[in-house]
Amino acid sequence: MRVKTEAKRDAIVQVASEVFRELGFEGASMVEIAARVGGSRATLYGYFKSKEELFVAVIHASAKIHFEPIFTALAEEGDEDLARVLQRFGEKVLAVVCSQEVIQAHRAVIAESGRSDIGRLFFEGGPKKGLAEVAGFLERQMRKGRLRSADPTTAAHHLMALLDSETVRPSLLGIQGPLTRRELREATRRAVQVFLGGYASAIQPAG
Template identity: 65%
Template sequence: MRVRTESKREAILEAASQVFLESGFEGASMAEIAARVGGSKATLYGYFGSKEDLFVEVMHSAAKHHFERIFAALENDSDDLPLALQRFGERTLAVLCQESAVQARRAIIAESGRSDIGVRFFEGGPKKGTAELGRFLALQMEKGKLRQSDPIVAAHHLMALLDSETITPRLFGIEKKLTKGYVREAVGRALETFLAGHRPSGGAGNKGS
């Protein structure tokens, strides 16, 4: 019986990430991934039950790598709320607007009508990120920097505003590449709308501390 190791698992994820990026979900094969790793398909299936399982784990692993640092930075920037959210928005979109992330999201959407891959991706990725952002916003509500509301709904509102001028046009191929200046201005417009809608009574609290 083969012993599964973390190093082998990481090697599989790395190889799978490259193959999915090059060929997309539909075009990628477990045989090609196994060849990149230097093993057999049986070895892959010993770690991941299906191509869908492997694809979702690749997405979650990449998101964890980026967003643990993004949320840590958000906590460190929290004294000045508008500045903290501006930096959070720019850092988040720098990841989500990458070509690899856009391709992955397109693949997930395409497969969602045929399997539960969309649900699994959402539960282990975006839902967790929204919960983390919601916890941050709840703390800002307690400090009086935002009006009291459902923090998860507020997090959904913020992410939707950030998506509207950036991720959405990237997904549809309307924008091939977004400059840092464009993203910065788009985040600013999103935050202007978000903070106006979530300003505490009296208008204080959105100017930092």
């Protein structure tokens, strides 16, 4: 019995990333990926049960590189003006999720979601974890009295939906091209303004 290693898994994900980028989700095959990795399909399936699972692993590996620093910075925020913190966070997140690479991957996940469990795998391994990070930050702001008391997970959903509404959704539908930095900044400003309009504490803490 062959022993699975993290290095081998990472190598498979790296090769698969190149294949998916070249051929797209539909055009890529486990046969092609196995050939480029230099192993058998059996080895490949030993690490990933399906092409969908491997595709999601590729997305998550890329997302981790981009999002980990953003969420780490958010967790370390002190008592700076909350609107400014959320503005900075929103701009950074949107710069990633509105990139053409991420939009294309998102479209592929949506297209396959009705035929497999790719949607669940994608959500649980990525967006769900991101929402938990945002909810944790918002809960801390509620304890400090900077936001009104509410369910932090629901608040996180509302914040991310507001950020997505003018940016990600139109991009997914192809009704707008790549957004400029200024457009992302303004869309973020409006989203944060609406969010704080609903969640800011009526009594702000002194200092």
